[in-house]
Amino acid sequence: MAATITHITCQRLTFSWPDGTPVLDGLDLAVGPGRTGLIGLNGSGKSTLLRLIAGELTPSAGVVRVAGEVGHLPQHLTLDTGRRVDDVLGIARTRAALHAIEAGDTDERHFAAVGEDWDVEERTRATLEQLGLAHIGLDRTVGEVSGGEGVLLRLAALLLRRPEVLLLDEPTNNLDVDARQRLYAAVSAWRGVLVVVSHDRELLERVDHIADLREGTVRWFGGTLSAYEEALAVEQGAAERMVRVAEADVRRQKRELIEAHDKLAGRARMAKKAFENKKEPRAVMRARKRTAQESAGKHRILHEERLEKARERLTEAEGAVRDDDEIRVDLPFTAVPPRRRVLTLTDAELRRGARATLQLRGPERVALVGPNGAGKTTLLRTVAGELAARSGEVVAHVPLRHLPQRLDILDESLSVLDNVRALAPGADPQQTRARLARFLFRKDRPDQLVGGLSGGERFRASLAALMLADPAPQLLLLDEPTNNLDLASVRQLTSALASYRGALLVASHDLPFLRGLGIDRWLRLDGELTESEPL
Incomplete structure (x- = not known):
């Protein structure tokens, strides 16, 4: 791998589908070396983000910068069943030139095609063996391998290219248990920048960071999925306690507002009775009434403002609690x-x-x-x-x-x-x-x-x-x-x-x-x- 630090930078990244459906709006993201697990709810834009980083989609606004070559394994992989395995692996031209030289053809074009890659077949077979595909001949066609083997073949092609940045989108879908174990080993051995979108818990226990894409923003958590879930549980516990405190404050402010209304209503009744009894001069009574009304208005406004602020704090506290409800059904x-x-x-x-x-x-x-x-x-x-x-x-x-x-x-x-x-x-x-x-x-x-x-x-x-x-x-x-x-x-x-x-x-x-x-x-x-x- 390259000795320089490779990274991905997204600034104010915005993307919408042709029908106007928004996916990302002003996303900022920076990814450095190491294995990153990108998680988020369905529809949050994870796959779209990988395609934008890979250059397969053009952002509506903002920029994507990637230092180093990018390799991308998409979630929905379609391979031409008529293609040969060596073609899918990207070594068909080099391999053909190598075989021509071995057969005695000294055409300069063959040497140019091989370059320094004289051990291409040995290196390819070692990669295929690492992924449990040693039984697949390089001259076979894609139509002769299973769907899971096709996914691993595409991964092998990426590993042979040795890109500095590797993007994997739900790579364990359709892989059986043995194939998953081989993919886990390949991910664990990866050096460089790797971003994997997955719901596979075992795979996410092999990453260095978790990036949680939620409501158009990425939050970073150090460590594996388990460390992320522990940190999130502590955070959500605190958020739920804040909601309870805010709810209690709203109830208290409502109660104090009602008590203030009752107290002011009592004063108004006493003032009215005093006015009717005319115990003081009319001008004094009117001045006192105006003062009482002004005082009552300020008092009411004060309590209403307190209640409104309490409601704002409750809304803010509720916003920090995730709405990932569980299905609970009694059947x-x-x-x-x-x-x-x-x-x-x-x-x-x-x-x-x-x-x-x-x-x-x-x-x-x-x-x-x-x-x-x-x-x-x-x-x-x-x-x-x-x-x-x-x-x-x-x-x-x-x-x-x-x-x-x-x-x-x-x-x-x-x-x-x-x-x-x-x-x-x-x-x-x-x-x-x-x-x-x-x-x-x-x-x-x-x-x-x-x-x-x-x-x-x-x-x-x-x-x-x-x-x-x-x-x-x-x-x-x-x-x-x-x-x-x-x-x-x-x-x-x-x-x-x-x-x-x-x-x-x-x-x-x-x-x-x-x-x-x-x-x-x-x-x-x-x-x-x-x-x-x-x-």
Whole structure:
């Protein structure tokens, strides 16, 4: 890596989409050497910021300066399946020239193409081995590798370029457990400037700093995700105490204002009675009345100003408390008695050729793990009745619902409320609104069209539609549910599933999320479905 200090600087960075939707407005950011975890709510602009730094987008205003070459691994990676592996890795021209020289062709162009990179193949194979891709031949095509391997290939290409600045956007999405471990090792070994956008807790435990992008501003925290959460908990605890103090002050100022009004009203009654009794000259009485009125007005204004200032302090204190509410839902109709049969697979052959035998009983929570391409999604779709097994038997003994990776179960032209009612047509609309509030769709939010929802809102709407369906699902099938969710949404999902009383079958590579669900059994699919040790 270069000996000079590399860095990223953004000044007054502003960006809006062509339709006018604002994303960033006057953002200032400075990133130095080390590994930075960039976190924030869905829709806060993290991916857009990386694309601006990489030069893939042009800011509406402001400047981006980067010292050093930039390598960018985007969140949604599309590779031409017809390209060869060496072409994706960026070594095809150098490799072809090297082979021509080895074959006896001394054309000067070949030597110019190789330059000083005579060990390009050895260096490439070492990088591929580091990422668990040693089995992939350089002459193969991208169409012959899995999606997860494609992500690692693109990362290998970046590592071979040795950029001074590396930008990774949700790099562990679609990676199986083994591939994630290799990516963690690559990140831990990185020297230089690295910015990673991720919700992967294990990955964020390997960074040096956390940058929290929230409401258009970045706040920095030293250390890993755990250190950030500890610091934030202390900060939020203090903020909540300030809210309680401010609320008490508002109540006190209201009480004192009422008491002042009562006292002044009593004085006014006494003055009126004295005036009527004419115990003093009329001019004296009028002067005293004017003085009393002026004094009362000043007194009232003083208390009203105190109350207004107390309200301002309360608003300021409330603004410091984060509104990352948790989903809390009590769904008694989803309950499954212990030992009741929920799902039976008897020597079922899936379309990908894998075979599965399984008995799922009671409110079991089962994790489904295995390498990419093993057929986990196919298994869930087969259980859901979306695909037919080639042979064997698949029987669901209870009502079930399936949440696919793509979250494509909702009608985008309908509102959140109408989508939920489509799966529970007999439900009372007001009762449905009350239940949606528990999924954080409050006030008029249930009336918003699904097509206009953010990623996190779309996920909550999909989850609500499934969990509030009629009949109530006593078996939930979840396929990589934390992909593309921010950390707050993952916490919301975990809290929602904590109150779910049915059985769960969850395919995921996100081990911290699975552990947080209280998994009862671990199953591994890799040709055959087998019991696995807890991961």
